[in-house]
Amino acid sequence: MKQRSLFDVISPIMTGPSSSHTAGAVRLGLLARNIYEDIPEKITFKLYNSFARTGRGHGTDKGLLAGLLGFNVDSENIKNIYDLPAAKNIDYFFEYEQNIDRHPNAVDFILQGNINMIISGNSVGAGNVEITKIDDFITNITGEYNTVVLFYKDKPGMISKVSTLIQKENINIASLDCDRNARGQTASMCICLDGEISDNIIKSISEIDDVYFVRNIKKLEG
Amino acid sequence: MEYSISTFDKLLSVCKKEEKQIYEIMQEKEAFDSEITVEEVREKTLKNIMAMKSAINNGINSTEKSFSGLCGDDCGKLSARFKIYPSLFGTLFEDITKYALATMEENLRMKKIVACPTAGSCGIVPAVIISLSKKLKLKEDKEINALITAGTIGYIISAKVAMAGAVAGCQAECGVASAMSAAAAVYLLDGSNEQSVNAAALALKNLLGLTCDPVAGLVEIPCVKRNAFLAIHAITAAELSISGIESKIPPDEIVDAMVQTGQLMSPLLKETSQGGLAVTKQGILINRELKLNI
Numbered sequence: 001m002k003q004r005s006l007f008d009v010i011s012p013i014m015t016g017p018s019s020s021h022t023a024g025a026v027r028l029g030l031l032a033r034n035i036y037e038d039i040p041e042k043i044t045f046k047l048y049n050s051f052a053r054t055g056r057g058h059g060t061d062k063g064l065l066a067g068l069l070g071f072n073v074d075s076e077n078i079k080n081i082y083d084l085p086a087a088k089n090i091d092y093f094f095e096y097e098q099n100i101d102r103h104p105n106a107v108d109f110i111l112q113g114n115i116n117m118i119i120s121g122n123s124v125g126a127g128n129v130e131i132t133k134i135d136d137f138i139t140n141i142t143g144e145y146n147t148v149v150l151f152y153k154d155k156p157g158m159i160s161k162v163s164t165l166i167q168k169e170n171i172n173i174a175s176l177d178c179d180r181n182a183r184g185q186t187a188s189m190c191i192c193l194d195g196e197i198s199d200n201i202i203k204s205i206s207e208i209d210d211v212y213f214v215r216n217i218k219k220l221e222g
Numbered sequence: 223m224e225y226s227i228s229t230f231d232k233l234l235s236v237c238k239k240e241e242k243q244i245y246e247i248m249q250e251k252e253a254f255d256s257e258i259t260v261e262e263v264r265e266k267t268l269k270n271i272m273a274m275k276s277a278i279n280n281g282i283n284s285t286e287k288s289f290s291g292l293c294g295d296d297c298g299k300l301s302a303r304f305k306i307y308p309s310l311f312g313t314l315f316e317d318i319t320k321y322a323l324a325t326m327e328e329n330l331r332m333k334k335i336v337a338c339p340t341a342g343s344c345g346i347v348p349a350v351i352i353s354l355s356k357k358l359k360l361k362e363d364k365e366i367n368a369l370i371t372a373g374t375i376g377y378i379i380s381a382k383v384a385m386a387g388a389v390a391g392c393q394a395e396c397g398v399a400s401a402m403s404a405a406a407a408v409y410l411l412d413g414s415n416e417q418s419v420n421a422a423a424l425a426l427k428n429l430l431g432l433t434c435d436p437v438a439g440l441v442e443i444p445c446v447k448r449n450a451f452l453a454i455h456a457i458t459a460a461e462l463s464i465s466g467i468e469s470k471i472p473p474d475e476i477v478d479a480m481v482q483t484g485q486l487m488s489p490l491l492k493e494t495s496q497g498g499l500a501v502t503k504q505g506i507l508i509n510r511e512l513k514l515n516i
Contacts, residue, residue: 105388126337
């Protein structure tokens with residue numbers, strides 16, 4: 001296990017009743033929102049294992065939707081999320097599955113709209129979460145760090161180009177994970193940063209040849 | 223502070239070397255790791271203390287039932303009795319049990335609480351720290367130190383196991399909260415660093431194997447009452463520890479035992495509501511009436 005912060009143990013200040021099944025769900029929703037960067041037309045939430053078994057009693061469904069709509073873990077709106085106009089304007093569905101290959105508290109966000117995307121994550125305890133996959137790519141997004149995610153064509157020199165741009169602002173890279181579906185095909189990079197990166201640098205990264213997709217996913221509050 | 227503190231051994235040796243208390247080491251480490259100042263760490267901690275206090279204040283005056291209708295009026299019952307028949311064990315006992323129930327009942331009403339370490343165990347640490355501070359007439363500064371001390375215990379345990387019932391059962395939630403509170407209580411009672419860690423060890427050791435089998439998948443039965451029990455449990459551990467009673471098994475090895483116990487525990491007893499209390503005749507009946515589970 002990775003120890004991150006004292007405030008993973010004390011906090012978040014949140015709306016009950018469960019840190020993993022309510023607050024964790026909200027934070028997963030928030031991260032999915034930041035990754036998708038748009039309001040989808042249709043969302044299917046696929047809940048696994050304990051999330052599926054005990055989610056409703058914990059408000060996991062409400063939490064996931066609230067996060068996706070941009071509400072934070074301490075929002076009083078979580079409780080009544082289905083009654084809010086924002087929730088009434090989109091189609092959402094819940095599916096439940098038992099699968100021992102998945103984390104006990106796992107969820108897939110199946111997002112459809114201008115672009116289609118599947119985002120997978122886990123609620124790992126005490127309100128802490130991880131986004132483990134975007135489509136078929138492995139990621140490491142926890143909301144604990146400002147994180148840059150990009151998809152690009154797998155070819156030599158890409159890591160160096162990106163890290164050089166980040167270096168311009170003297171920002172320390174806390175971790176860097178790469179993945180690819182096959183040699184020369186699409187690859188992904190997930191970069192956790194100690195500081196905050198400017199929009200200019202993000203723009204420059206997106207202008208590198210053969211970079212298809214860039215997101216700057218801000219650290220979650222609380 | 224550029225080193226990791228992932229065991230109790232390491233924590234105590236750093237404290238000794240630097241001649242500092244647990245909270246001092248932890249606040250410096252947190253400041254370094256999160257790129258903020260020690261003052262900001264303390265401000266963040268204070269924010270959590272304030273939120274804990276308002277949850278207690280709101281909860282103590284409310285008898286609103288939870289969404290399920292199963293829980294929500296226990297703190298009210300306790301307060302009503304204590305008003306007429308004060309507890310034999312004194313006002314401190316009254317406050318600890320009331321604060322734990324008040325906080326947990328706010329939680330199940332979907333009101334604001336502080337997960338510490340989790341929402342299902344949110345009543346234990348505030349009950350111990352706030353009631354002891356009131357009894358000893360301590361300043362806010364001490365409460366901050368105590369909460370950082372408590373957090374340090376959870377921080378170290380989290381190096382080995384996730385604090386989630388779904389991963390390791392309730393020993394990893396209320397068990398850890400009780401251990402955290404025991405260490406904080408020792409700090410507030412002017413015990414040593416070693417006694418704080420030992421108290422946490424004693425508390426955790428006594429809760430190994432605690433399962434997470436909530437009825438109908440709700441953080442209500444047995445969670446609410448368990449918070450009151452385990453807040454008192456923490457005080458027992460603190461009293462034993464300050465008296466020089468030591469855990470014969472070293473603290474780090476107790477955490478190892480907890481991790482192993484969590485791995486051996488059936489998934490039916492880890493927040494899936496498929497075993498234990500959840501599948502008692504009454505548990506199933508409640509579940510059926512609420513129709514919350516799939």
